Every structure is written in structure tokens, then in C-alpha cells.
Amino acid sequence: MSGGLDERDKRGYAVWVSEVMLQQTRVSTVIDYFKRWMNKWPTLHHLAQASLEEVNEMWAGLGYYRRVRFLLQGAKEVVEGGGRFPETVSDLRKIKGIGEYTAGAIASIAFRKAVPVVDGNVVRVISRLKTISANPKDAATVKSFWKLAGQLVDPCRPGDFNQALMELGATLCSLSNPGCAACPISAQCHVLSLSGENELVHVTDYPTKVVKAKQRHEFSAVSVVEILNCQETMGPQSSSKYILVKRPNKGLLAGLWEFPSVLLEKEADLTSRRKAVDNYLQSSFNLDLKESTRIVSRENIGECVHVFSHIRLKMYVELLVLHAKGNRSIDYKKQGKESITWKYVDNENLGNMGLTSGVRKVYTMVQKHKQTEQSTIPGRRRKTAVRR
DNA sequence: AAATCGGGGAT
DNA sequence: ATCCCAGATTT
Incomplete structure (x- = not known):
């Protein structure tokens, strides 16, 4: 890992902010918010000085405002703790607002830890890759996705691998119109081969749809x-x-x-x-x-x-x-x-x-x-x- | 396990 | 209109 402590903290902070913004939110929506945010609070120490009122206004329009409250709270905690920026999944998980996904993303992207991430994109790719028809929201099924993702992740470049997997799910391996012909891992895709043999099997039937509560x-x-x-x-x-x-x-x-x-x-x-x-x-x-x-x-x-x-x-x-x-x-x-x-x-x-x-x-x-x-x-x- | 918590883009 | 997205916490 190159760079001094300062460099390391900066990387962790930037990934933290971006990943929290990206929770349930598209990249295109986040970009402008991220730029404005980093311009106003370039480091964790700048953010730790901010008020809830300020961060709320900066976040306005992004939604899920609990995210920004936790982000501010977490920044204050880390700075007041005086310690190093947390690097491992278990340490990152202790911060409010950082769940399994965000911890994995920060650890792998900012600190090269060989840990997986599982988001909606990864669920889609893996469920097609392995023909998983179980309810993707079910706790046991989620666990299996994490295990599979952990087996796939490239220990040499975990951050790039994780981002590539999510990018694949966001682009080629899309919800309704996947570009299987151009997919770099189509040869390993189980459901794709099944769909070639059986007309009743469709790639887009995976992952399984879950019924949602009405508003x-x-x-x-x-x-x-x-x-x-x-x-x-x-x-x-x-x-x-x-x-x-x-x-x-x-x-x-x-x-x-x-x-x-x-x-x-x-x-x-x-x-x-x-x-x-x-x-x-x-x-x-x-x-x-x-x-x-x-x-x-x-x-x-x-x-x-x-x-x-x-x-x-x-x-x-x-x-x-x-x-x-x-x-x-x-x-x-x-x-x-x-x-x-x-x-x-x-x-x-x-x-x-x-x-x-x-x-x-x-x-x-x-x-x-x-x-x-x-x-x-x-x-x-x-x-x-x-x-x- | 289910509900809470935003908003917007794709279809 | 419906779906669901680089999710996490509370109940």
C-alpha cells in the first residue's frame, strides 16, 4: 500500500462518502453530490467540524437522510477517537451506518483487503451465473451470495474486481435486456447455457422477483x-x-x-x-x-x-x-x-x-x-x- | 422477518 | 404505472 497515513485516510474517507451516497442510489445521481461534498469537506477532519444542519442541506434531494446523520456521527467518532482510519471489515462495521456492503467496499477499494461486496448488481450476476432461484432477500440466501462472492474475489486486485462485478451487473448483466453475447463471462454462466437447451428458461427470470408491500x-x-x-x-x-x-x-x-x-x-x-x-x-x-x-x-x-x-x-x-x-x-x-x-x-x-x-x-x-x-x-x- | 427510510431513472 | 437501485437500522 503506497502513500503515508494522510494519503491513506484521504482514500478511506473518499470511498466512505461515495459508498454511503451510493446506497440505493445510482451513480449518475451521486456524482454532483459527491463533488460538492468533497469540495466543502475535503477531509474527515473538515467533516467532523460540520453541523447536522449543514450536512442535511448538502444531502437534500438524495434521500435516506439517516445516511448523512450516521456519516457525520461516524466522522466525529473516528476523529475524536484519534486513531487510524479503520481498515478492516470488522472495525468498519462498528461505525453506525456502515453495514456489510459498505464495510466490504471501503476495505477492498481503499485498503486492498481481499473481501467481497454484495449489492443488487452482484446478486443479479451471481444468481444468473449459478442459477439461484431462491428468494434473494432471504437471510440464508443472502449469506450464500456473500460466500460465493468471497470465493470469486481476486485477492490481487479486490477493489477493482468488486467494482468490475458491480459494473457488469449495472451494464451488460442488466435487469431486463442483458447483453449476453458481449458478456466476458458468458462461457461460465450456468443459466445462459440452460436457456440454450430449454426454451422455458430465461436469463431475465433471475434473480427471482420478490413481491413488495404496497405503499x-x-x-x-x-x-x-x-x-x-x-x-x-x-x-x-x-x-x-x-x-x-x-x-x-x-x-x-x-x-x-x-x-x-x-x-x-x-x-x-x-x-x-x-x-x-x-x-x-x-x-x-x-x-x-x-x-x-x-x-x-x-x-x-x-x-x-x-x-x-x-x-x-x-x-x-x-x-x-x-x-x-x-x-x-x-x-x-x-x-x-x-x-x-x-x-x-x-x-x-x-x-x-x-x-x-x-x-x-x-x-x-x-x-x-x-x-x-x-x-x-x-x-x-x-x-x-x-x-x- | 418485516417495516422504516428517498428519490429518480428505466421500462 | 411498476420496478429497483454501489443498503442499514429498528421493531
């Missing part, structure tokens, strides 16, 4: 609250700002920012949605919307569906424009009883900051709505009346 449906009322003319915090020239709320530190999208929203029991009509939103804004922001003088406009923007692994969320979006100073009793800065965390963000910063994909979708909807409204009524300012 549950959820509904939420999203209120994009725009405050006009906020001179106190933004200076005399500013136009408006929006309220963003921080999600709870556990669960879905933990600790990430979103527009004020309430989860609905079920699909709801406009009236009940607004009732829920009003109640929420009243209790959490001390915003009394019964004072109609505060409301400049309140428009229904439309629906927006956002899909997670296990949830299909339909968001009903409205744009609620408020006067900054309508009534002295309004105190936007006062936090509600439920001690939620929130902040103001102006239009420019909202467009530039890291947002989750769902929030970005909603924001784009609102922008488009505003443009359409302006262009369809030239020279006139439309004002939607609000009557309660």
Missing part, C-alpha cells in the same frame, strides 16, 4: 405562507419571505425543512383542509386567520403527489399571502406551545438552498402559478378575494 396513502394540506414587506428582518427593499418549519428529529425526513403542513386523516375538501391549516397556524404560530385584514390573498394552487418507498403522499397546496403588519397582536416570532422550530426564508434563498424533493416540487408549483397569473392578466393585478 400506504397519506394526504397533507400544505400552506405556503408568504409574508409581504418584512422590513424588520430584511431591510426596506425586500419584497417578501416564506415560513419554513423544521420537521421532527426522528422519522421521515427527520430534521429537514418544509412549508407549514398538516397531515390529514383522509382526503379532504377545501373547507376542511383550510380548517385544519388555520388551526395549525393558530396553535403553532399564533397566527389568527380570523382577522381577515391580515390576509392579502389565499389561493388554491393544486395537488402534488410525492412518492416515498412506503408512502404515497398527496399534497394539497395553497398559497397564503399575509400582511407583515396588519394587527399589532400578530407576533410571527412567537413560537407556539408545541415548540416547533421554524424560520423565514426569502425568495432568493429559498431557490438556492437545499430542499427535499417534495418541498422543491411544491415551491416550483407556486412559482409557476405566480407566473401564469401575471401573464394571463397583463397590466392588471389580480386579487383573489378572501371571505370567511
Whole structure:
């Protein structure tokens, strides 16, 4: 292994970051995120100084945000431990967020340990190579894949071998249209030879498909609250700002920012949605919307569906424009009883900051709505009346 | 063993 | 629309 300690740490860190980003995420998606990340935090020591808020924003849009929380936690642990960067699978496995795959990837790619990796690509290649029809998610079957991969790995160049195997699974040995004719190991592929003898056998039947749980449906009322003319915090020239709320530190999208929203029991009509939103804004922001003088406009923007692994969320979006100073009793800065965390963000910063994909979708909807409204009524300012 | 936890690209 | 991806942790 060439290079000093510093060089070694750098290699381990870069592979660690990239492999965590690559968990359940395609290479093409990761590339830009990886560049931005390494530019901001070039070494493990830089990362260890970062805050959760910072890494969350850098990660925004990548998904599975638990990954970045563990990555930051792990960086702090390694730096505070003062020890060398862990090199072996067993030491790497002790770090939160590093499972069997990531440990194998770092050990083999960064430190030339002769250990295997098993990801979705490797499962596909091996299940075809060996005609394995067992459920690939089954614990015992997973174990057998690791064993087989361990027998295959080239001890001289384990990192290159592992990456080549995954690359093969991602390209030639693809899900639905494998290029067996061009495959360098087609001669050793058992299922390919079987398919030549038996028309009922198809390469694409491997690995065996597993049935997945259906997504549950959820509904939420999203209120994009725009405050006009906020001179106190933004200076005399500013136009408006929006309220963003921080999600709870556990669960879905933990600790990430979103527009004020309430989860609905079920699909709801406009009236009940607004009732829920009003109640929420009243209790959490001390915003009394019964004072109609505060409301400049309140428009229904439309629906927006956002899909997670296990949830299909339909968001009903409205744009609620408020006067900054309508009534002295309004105190936007006062936090509600439920001690939620929130902040103001102006239009420019909202467009530039890291947002989750769902929030970005909603924001784009609102922008488009505003443009359409302006262009369809030239020279006139439309004002939607609000009557309660 | 099953559920949780994002998002997007391919089909 | 469905599948699933350079997965890991919690329940």
C-alpha cells in the first residue's frame, strides 16, 4: 500500500462518502453530490467540524437522510477517537451506518483487503451465473451470495474486481435486456447455457422477483405562507419571505425543512383542509386567520403527489399571502406551545438552498402559478378575494 | 422477518 | 404505472 497515513485516510474517507451516497442510489445521481461534498469537506477532519444542519442541506434531494446523520456521527467518532482510519471489515462495521456492503467496499477499494461486496448488481450476476432461484432477500440466501462472492474475489486486485462485478451487473448483466453475447463471462454462466437447451428458461427470470408491500396513502394540506414587506428582518427593499418549519428529529425526513403542513386523516375538501391549516397556524404560530385584514390573498394552487418507498403522499397546496403588519397582536416570532422550530426564508434563498424533493416540487408549483397569473392578466393585478 | 427510510431513472 | 437501485437500522 503506497502513500503515508494522510494519503491513506484521504482514500478511506473518499470511498466512505461515495459508498454511503451510493446506497440505493445510482451513480449518475451521486456524482454532483459527491463533488460538492468533497469540495466543502475535503477531509474527515473538515467533516467532523460540520453541523447536522449543514450536512442535511448538502444531502437534500438524495434521500435516506439517516445516511448523512450516521456519516457525520461516524466522522466525529473516528476523529475524536484519534486513531487510524479503520481498515478492516470488522472495525468498519462498528461505525453506525456502515453495514456489510459498505464495510466490504471501503476495505477492498481503499485498503486492498481481499473481501467481497454484495449489492443488487452482484446478486443479479451471481444468481444468473449459478442459477439461484431462491428468494434473494432471504437471510440464508443472502449469506450464500456473500460466500460465493468471497470465493470469486481476486485477492490481487479486490477493489477493482468488486467494482468490475458491480459494473457488469449495472451494464451488460442488466435487469431486463442483458447483453449476453458481449458478456466476458458468458462461457461460465450456468443459466445462459440452460436457456440454450430449454426454451422455458430465461436469463431475465433471475434473480427471482420478490413481491413488495404496497405503499400506504397519506394526504397533507400544505400552506405556503408568504409574508409581504418584512422590513424588520430584511431591510426596506425586500419584497417578501416564506415560513419554513423544521420537521421532527426522528422519522421521515427527520430534521429537514418544509412549508407549514398538516397531515390529514383522509382526503379532504377545501373547507376542511383550510380548517385544519388555520388551526395549525393558530396553535403553532399564533397566527389568527380570523382577522381577515391580515390576509392579502389565499389561493388554491393544486395537488402534488410525492412518492416515498412506503408512502404515497398527496399534497394539497395553497398559497397564503399575509400582511407583515396588519394587527399589532400578530407576533410571527412567537413560537407556539408545541415548540416547533421554524424560520423565514426569502425568495432568493429559498431557490438556492437545499430542499427535499417534495418541498422543491411544491415551491416550483407556486412559482409557476405566480407566473401564469401575471401573464394571463397583463397590466392588471389580480386579487383573489378572501371571505370567511 | 418485516417495516422504516428517498428519490429518480428505466421500462 | 411498476420496478429497483454501489443498503442499514429498528421493531
